[in-house]
Amino acid sequence: MAATPKPRVKVPKTAKAGEVIVLKTLISHEMESGQRKDKEGKVIPRKIINKFTCELNGQLVFSADIDPAISANPYLEFSARVPESGTFKFTWVDDDGSIYTDEQKIEVR
């Protein structure tokens, strides 16, 4: 069993009102595909992050439905329009029901 997944997120500290910024996210996770076999030939059960969402002040910005074909330590880069200062909330949902989150503030000048 790998260590608890650790999210890492890159968000600019400031933006102009209405600016479109790029967000980069990464979470450490083995993304076990359910296709691999162990030494005894038994299939290793699937365990992946299957859902990712990004919200700004509670409003959905971007989400992704993830399948086993996404690499280990899933990386996602996407953009967001920032109308006002606030907090980005990032959520990753694991197959086992665990939820990992991270938050980052952004200031509009």
Next chain:
Amino acid sequence: MEDRMTLTRRRVLALTAGFAAVPALQLLSGVAHAAAEDTTKLIADFTGGKEPQSGKIKLTAPEIAENGNTVPVSVSVDSKMADGDMVQSVMLVAEGNPRPEVVTFHFTALSGAAAATTRMRLAKTQSVIALAKMADGSVYMDKKEVKVTIGGCGG
């Protein structure tokens, strides 16, 4: 006389090679067909039966991926992401993988731009397909062939 002999020998060789190749080809097409059906169904579920058009969507992937475990892919759709001109979702499909679905991105008015980058697994050399569904229901498609040196699905 001598000329004729060589010709015959060549022909015989060519014929033998041809026969040997037939079962191999049949086997290959059989495997590809099963996956193709999955892919067709997946795409039909996403498009709702609409015929995908070309243009608007751009898929960026390396021509040659040395490691199939982590292949960077980017997709972007030409859209204002405001008023009526919106991209709802983008789906990536790898038709040569044991399971063709890769990821589906959902965009909103707060996305600002319909673009995303991630890293995917590719089992073997194959075509990667990107489909974009617009708010008005139209569907756009782009396709890229990626050569894979080491497959990335284990087992």
